[in-house]
Amino acid sequence: MWKKLTLESKNSIDEYTKGRFDISDNTFTNLYLWSFGEDTEYKIENDILLIKSVYEGEVYYHMPIPKYEKYEDEETIKKMVEIIKELIEEKASILYFTEYWVEKLKKYFEFKEARYLEDYIYSVESLAYLKGRSYAKKKNRVSNFKRNYEYTYEKITEANIKEVIEFQKLWAKLNIDKDQEVLISETMGIIEVLKNFEHLDAIGGLLRVDGKIVAYTLGEELNEKMFVIHVEKALIEYIGSYQAINMIFLQEEALKYEFVNREDDFGDEGLREAKMSYKPINLLKKFSIEY
Numbered sequence: 001m002w003k004k005l006t007l008e009s010k011n012s013i014d015e016y017t018k019g020r021f022d023i024s025d026n027t028f029t030n031l032y033l034w035s036f037g038e039d040t041e042y043k044i045e046n047d048i049l050l051i052k053s054v055y056e057g058e059v060y061y062h063m064p065i066p067k068y069e070k071y072e073d074e075e076t077i078k079k080m081v082e083i084i085k086e087l088i089e090e091k092a093s094i095l096y097f098t099e100y101w102v103e104k105l106k107k108y109f110e111f112k113e114a115r116y117l118e119d120y121i122y123s124v125e126s127l128a129y130l131k132g133r134s135y136a137k138k139k140n141r142v143s144n145f146k147r148n149y150e151y152t153y154e155k156i157t158e159a160n161i162k163e164v165i166e167f168q169k170l171w172a173k174l175n176i177d178k179d180q181e182v183l184i185s186e187t188m189g190i191i192e193v194l195k196n197f198e199h200l201d202a203i204g205g206l207l208r209v210d211g212k213i214v215a216y217t218l219g220e221e222l223n224e225k226m227f228v229i230h231v232e233k234a235l236i237e238y239i240g241s242y243q244a245i246n247m248i249f250l251q252e253e254a255l256k257y258e259f260v261n262r263e264d265d266f267g268d269e270g271l272r273e274a275k276m277s278y279k280p281i282n283l284l285k286k287f288s289i290e291y
Contacts, residue, residue, distance in 0.1 A: 002052065005031060005040040007196055013042065016049040016065045019223045022284055024119050024263045025096045026065065029202050029220055029230055033193050037185025046079050056181075060093040063101060081108050088289065097287040111287040116267035119284040120275045124227065124260050127278060128250035134279055138243050145240030149209040153248050156197070156204030156216065164206060165194045167213040171233045182266070190231055193218065202230065205249040207241065214238045215245035219254070227257040246278075 003009065010028050017026040024030055031040060031051065038053035047070055051062035064083045070076040084105070087094055095117065102111050126132075130139040145151070156164055172187040193200060206216035215234035222228040227250075234241035254260060261284070265272040 002041040002043050005035045005042050005051075007032065007199055009042065010199070012044065013049070016044075016067060019221075020068055021098070022119075022121075022222065022226055022261065023096060023098060023286060024222065024228045024230075024261050025062065025117075025286075027201075027220065027222065027228065027230075029193060029200050029218075030228075032196075032200070033189035033230065034185065036188045036192055037181075047076065048079055048083065050083065058093070059090070060095055061087055063094060063097045077104060081105065084109060084289070091291045093288060093290040095286070095288045095290075097289075099285055099287070102287045109289060112290055114286050114288045114290075117264050117286040117288070119264055119286070120262045120278075120280040121226075121282040121284055122260050122262060122278060122280050124250055124254055124257050126281075127260060128247060128255060130247060138247075138278070141240035141243040142247050143240075145238070145244040148240075149214075149238060151214075151244070152208045153252060154206050154208065155252070156206055156218070158198060160206065161194055161197050163213055164204070164216050165191055167206075167216060168194065168233060171235070174235075190218075193231075203253055204231075205245070205252055207234075207245050207248065209238060215241040217245050217249045219249070219260075221257070222261055225257060226259040226261055227254040228261040229263065 005013070013028045013031060017028065034040065034053070038055055040051065040053045042049060042051045047067045049065040053060055064080045066076045066080065084094060095114065097105070097111060126135070130142065154160060168187060168190055172183070176183045176187065193202065202218045202220045204216060204218040206213050208214065215238070217229060218231040219227055219229040232242065232245060234245055236242070250260065262275060262278070265275055
């Protein structure tokens, strides 16, 4: 039986996904954030997690996810194949297959590489310090930000979370048009994440100028080697604020990790250009069965 994904679903979802993927899509924070705009549901049968959402009126599924200890189990793979065949009969797209699972399932199905869903992977050290000529422009913008503004950095806590919520509302008012449904959905989810911050695994940081929040970001541990950035928002009139929160947050909160995943570009050319400008060391491939 399908259940609506809510905050109370976290332990059930974490049992199948936490710490087990390099891709960003299966973290509970990410699923919870997008659940408000996509009416996300899940069910667990035969130790396999299935996640269903609705985007622009079309149902789509995440790749069926077995319990970690059953990844190599032939009976589990057989059950996954049966589930996928049933979903194909629905003519519903199935997204977020990793290379690992494509290799295991390619004799049963035809997969399509989904460039618009690929996660951008960077070296934490490179983004935290912006060393080298390829980062010169980025570092200059951070230097100008530090020189031009009296700024302070704070970790996001229950003490300042209400201010962050108000900042997100302001950012949305300044940046989102009425027809930008994806950004409207994202903001709805971000505010719910912030309201329930203490119950999630996300950590965050913010920058203030003259006491006013001008940028903030949210991320979390993806696995032992990789951190993921879920949200990054700034006021563009504070020149260099995006580059500054990106760099300073990693310095303050993520230096113990080797890699940082900055999620996908969803096919947006402006976002793609911005993410490529930070010189990813890898584009994490994802595959789909699409209709």
